[in-house]
Amino acid sequence: MKIKRIILSLLVAFGLTSFSGIANAACGKISIANMNWASANFMAEVDKIILEEGYGCTVELVPGATMPTFTSMQEKGEPDVAPEFWANAAIIALNKAVDEGKLHSINKAPITGLGEGWWVLPHTLKKHPELTTADAILKRPDLFPHPEDPSKGGFHICPPGWNCELSNRNHFRAWEMEKKGWKIVETGSAAGLDGSIAKAAERGENWFGYYWSPTSLVGKYDLQAVDMGEFAGKDNWDNCLAKPEQECANPKKSSWVKSEVFTVVTDNYKKTAGKDGMNYLKKRVYPGTAMNGMLVWMAENQAEGADAAIEFLKTQESVWTKWVSSGAAKKIKKAL
């Protein structure tokens, strides 16, 4: 009796799995890294809807952050897709993995007009229009008082542990900011960095520090990029500014290195999602304005990436229908 029941349940289970296999014959199970910042969160959700509805994949979103996700993709082949991977952090390891055929950077510019650097708020420029270059700003520490030591200028850097934290600390030395009367403001976390900008913008205070686009804050407060001058060579950047302070004895001042942002997939994705899935990710390029617009929408409505993905697919058809085949587009529209 007992054996009969076990066999029966096994049969049922088997039947069910093979049935679901048939349903998704075109594509299998894939996992997408849901990185812990808004634009990547939004992209992951859009990818999930398009791949599930348009191409019949079963998509699982896994939480991630740049380095942990990359390490896991490289070592374990999981998750399968990193939609917005900031590759500067791991370019050497990434190139190696690509050469070995483990990973593929299939889209080398998923968002246009992005970049890192130093920024100021627009109301600062209105009052002091000359402060468009880094050199001009560094001469005026008195305009940007440090919260804990108002006699010095406060320079907001990246939260601890981010790669940009190292380069900002090296920039601090390269521009001889200590001598010019500046002091680093530890921001502690992304929330801390964002909060410091939001607070300054709301209160009409001046703010100077590191930030990047695409972000809702850049869109919302119309942050203005500071002209940091010439890029002082790849060697200066790779072998000094990007290294820990002890390994960078003589940093030279330089503009920020061009941000390499890729969509990276594992070999498993290439096999499971097939040609259609690969083509979609290759064509999927968000115009910078559309992206910043979505990010502001998310911030204003306190929406999650999932809500934003639906909003985007509903309102910006002209952008995303170019990425998919017309058959898939129809299926996605129907599902919304």
Add this chain to the structure above:
Amino acid sequence: MDFFNKIPEMDRDALRELKKGIDLSFKEFSREYGDSIEGFFDPLLHFLIWLEKLLVSSPWPLVIGVFGLLAWIGSRSIKLVIGTMVCFVIIGYFGMWKNCMATVAIISVSTLVCIVVGIPIGVLMSKSNRAEKAILPVLDMMQTIPSFVYLIPIIMLLGIGKVPGLLAVCIYAIPPIVRLTNLGIREVDKETLEASEAFGATPFQKLRSVQIPLSLPTIFAGINQTIMMALAMVVIASMIGVKGLGIPILQSISNQYLALGMMNGLAIVALAIIFDRVTQQYGQRIQKHRGQKK
């Protein structure tokens, strides 16, 4: 039938407007009063900066000596004094001196703030049942609400740095001292109280000479718990820009620096054990002293 399958939900747009409204009114509040609130905390900020500078710039043997002395005053145990000094030497040897001093500064100031604010609240609660009923749920909320939730308004109001960090620590660490002060005073023997009343003690005299001394061991357990909880907040406080042992831990979380994280984590543990043992011994000693007098 539909009613039972789907929980009644607020209209999406109305909900959005509600959230926006709350945000907007808070932003207006912060624009209006932010500067004066910041000004209110200025003395605390200067004290914190002064203490940290003092700890970092004084010669290290002196600082360790003072810590040893404090441990001796607290515990009268030579073992503990040696343990304390060895711990600090090791922490310094592994390059964590500056961060450790910053953490000691913020922990001691927040403990101090918690004591100064918490004990009177505890006394008030013990005196009035109504106050107790009103304050208890607030304490429950302070202990359970995820800290990230109140970090957002604190940052909008006070920016990032030491003072908002201190507030975040205090919100989490103050409940034990309030609770245990209340409990300690309420547990004081009724007959002893009656005796003091019979001698004509005023309520204040009763509080000062009978209730507080008799509840000191419980209050000390509260202080001890407050310190422990303050130390548990070190990493969270670093997330809003407080310098200290939390910063390298955050660095190691995002880069998988196993050793760096472990070392700084253990430094926090060492601080916790030292604080814990010293305050506990002190609490026991004042109890013993009273026993002999009787």
